[in-house]
Amino acid sequence: MFRKRERRVRKNMDPVQISRLEEGHHEPKKSNLSIEEDLLMGILEAGKDSLPNEFLAMLVEKKGIICELQLIPGTVAGNSHAWLPQFMRPPDPFFKVVGTVHTHPSRSFRPSNADLNYFSRNGRLHIIAALPFSMHSWAAYDQLGQRVELPVVSSV
Numbered sequence: 661m662f663r664k665r666e667r668r669v670r671k672n673m674d675p676v677q678i679s680r681l682e683e684g685h686h687e688p689k690k691s692n693l694s695i696e697e698d699l700l701m702g703i704l705e706a707g708k709d710s711l712p713n714e715f716l717a718m719l720v721e722k723k724g725i726i727c728e729l730q731l732i733p734g735t736v737a738g739n740s741h742a743w744l745p746q747f748m749r750p751p752d753p754f755f756k757v758v759g760t761v762h763t764h765p766s767r768s769f770r771p772s773n774a775d776l777n778y779f780s781r782n783g784r785l786h787i788i789a790a791l792p793f794s795m796h797s798w799a800a801y802d803q804l805g806q807r808v809e810l811p812v813v814s815s816v
């Protein structure tokens with residue numbers, strides 16, 4: 661009975677929701693990127709400062725280490741997801757943008773369906789940080805919304 665019901669539910673779900681459902685069955689895969697501790701702290705601070713709104717930026721890497729944010733000009737923070745239109749993105753050839761970071765003014769750092777759609781079109785690594793903006797209230801995801809283990813390295 662349960663199985664039958666589950667199958668029916670899954671049939672009505674879109675692929676993004678299914679990949680989210682299956683997320684729990686996998687260990688987070690290791691990223692070939694890492695993030696500078698100072699930058700991560702800065703993101704958590706920005707999350708706090710932006711309350712009750714969200715903070716949103718692009719992640720920039722140098723030699724495999726995410727070490728900079730590309731702020732998006734004209735970003736309007738809102739307490740719903742205020743994603744920018746594609747044409748507002750910075751030009752990739754000049755910045756090694758690998759993905760995005762944004763914050764949630766809630767305790768959930770799981771991607772919403774809108775987040776998953778955005779991830780799939782905007783790079784390969786995405787960070788979500790949530791309340792209380794501590795070292796334990798954030799997570800990294802790949803473009804499919806699967807959890808990724810992102811090592812934190814001390815800044816040089």
Ligand SMILES: [Zn+2]
Binds near residue numbers: 741
């Ligand atoms: Zn979100």
